[in-house]
Structure formats: structure tokens, C-alpha cells
Amino acid sequence: MRRAVVTIAVGGAAGVAAVAATRRIRRARATDxxxxxxxxxxxxxxxxxxxxxxxxxxxxxxxxxxxxxxxxxxxxxxxxxxxxxxxxxxxxxxxxxxxxxxxxxxxxxxxxxxxxxxxxxxxxxxxxxxxxxxxxxx
Incomplete structure (x- = not known):
């Protein structure tokens, strides 16, 4: 049970980081x-x-x-x-x-x-x- 919670938390954090990085890249391209x-x-x-x-x-x-x-x-x-x-x-x-x-x-x-x-x-x-x-x- 504990391992599943940790896995979900790490996966969620990775997803949030990926979305933030994608937004940053799009913003940078839009402001060239x-x-x-x-x-x-x-x-x-x-x-x-x-x-x-x-x-x-x-x-x-x-x-x-x-x-x-x-x-x-x-x-x-x-x-x-x-x-x-x-x-x-x-x-x-x-x-x-x-x-x-x-x-x-x-x-x-x-x-x-x-x-x-x-x-x-x-x-x-x-x-x-x-x-x-x-x-x-x-």
C-alpha cells in the first residue's frame, strides 16, 4: 500500500513538472x-x-x-x-x-x-x- 502511494505521488510530481516545462517552452517560442x-x-x-x-x-x-x-x-x-x-x-x-x-x-x-x-x-x-x-x- 505504501509503495503504491509513493509511486502515485512521484508520478503526479513528474506529470506536473512535464506540464510546467511544456508551458515554459511554448511561452519562450511565442516570445521569440x-x-x-x-x-x-x-x-x-x-x-x-x-x-x-x-x-x-x-x-x-x-x-x-x-x-x-x-x-x-x-x-x-x-x-x-x-x-x-x-x-x-x-x-x-x-x-x-x-x-x-x-x-x-x-x-x-x-x-x-x-x-x-x-x-x-x-x-x-x-x-x-x-x-x-x-x-x-x-
Whole structure:
């Protein structure tokens, strides 16, 4: 009897988690056209209307450059004209590159290669290094 109750409870929790994850994914797909933004520690005059990494994306994006709230530099916001997972990844990468380019004068990259030979244990690190600028928080 006790085992059945535990099994039902675990199954119910797994079902709730699956529904929540599905809703989160649907919401994320529905908001692919949202504005993504970064704050850089420079005045708007120093940033210009469209920094180079964003300029390279051309007409595929819309860009807003304005003073950040509280006098904390400049807020650069951009969104994809036609949303899709690859377009959003390219936009996020361009925003990260823009931030490092504006603040330091160069696009900072991780040291490569992290190891001299590929190993199964190093595969997750290699993947994260390749795709790290496309996902996650800005």
C-alpha cells in the first residue's frame, strides 16, 4: 500500500513538472520576437546608432540605443524582424560581442582549445565553449 502511494505521488510530481516545462517552452517560442538588451558602460554618443556586430545582421533586426536608467551607461536593445531559433541565437551572440567590443575595444573569446585532444569527458566543455554566446542570460 505504501509503495503504491509513493509511486502515485512521484508520478503526479513528474506529470506536473512535464506540464510546467511544456508551458515554459511554448511561452519562450511565442516570445521569440521580444526585445533583448544589454547595458554597456559607455555614453550613448560613444556607442553610436548601431555597433558593428549588430550592423552585420543588417535588416534582420531592429536596434534601439538609449541612455540606461539611473545614468548607468547605455542600453542597447535589439529584436529579430522574423523570429526563429537561429535568428535569436545570432542576435544574442551579436549583443554579447557588441558589449565586449564597446567596453574593451575587442571581442573577447575563451582560450581555445581547452585541451589538446578531444575526449568524451571534455565534450560538454567543448560544446559549451562553442555555443556559450548564443544562449543563457545576457
Amino acid at each position: 520576437d521580444r526585445w533583448h538588451s544589454v547595458t554597456v558602460n559607455r555614453e550613448p554618443e560613444e556607442v553610436g546608432p548601431q555597433p558593428q556586430p549588430l550592423h552585420d545582421l543588417g535588416e534582420a533586426i531592429q536596434v534601439r540605443v538609449r541612455p540606461a536608467p539611473g545614468g548607468r551607461g547605455t542600453e542597447i536593445a535589439a529584436r529579430c524582424v522574423e523570429a526563429g531559433p537561429d535568428a535569436v541565437r545570432a542576435l544574442r551572440r551579436a549583443l554579447r560581442e557588441t558589449r565586449t567590443l564597446v567596453e574593451t575595444g575587442e571581442v573577447l573569446l575563451p582560450d581555445a582549445p581547452p585541451t589538446t585532444r578531444r575526449t568524451p569527458l571534455g565534450a560538454p566543455l567543448a560544446y559549451a565553449t562553442r555555443h556559450g554566446r548564443q544562449e543563457g542570460r545576457l
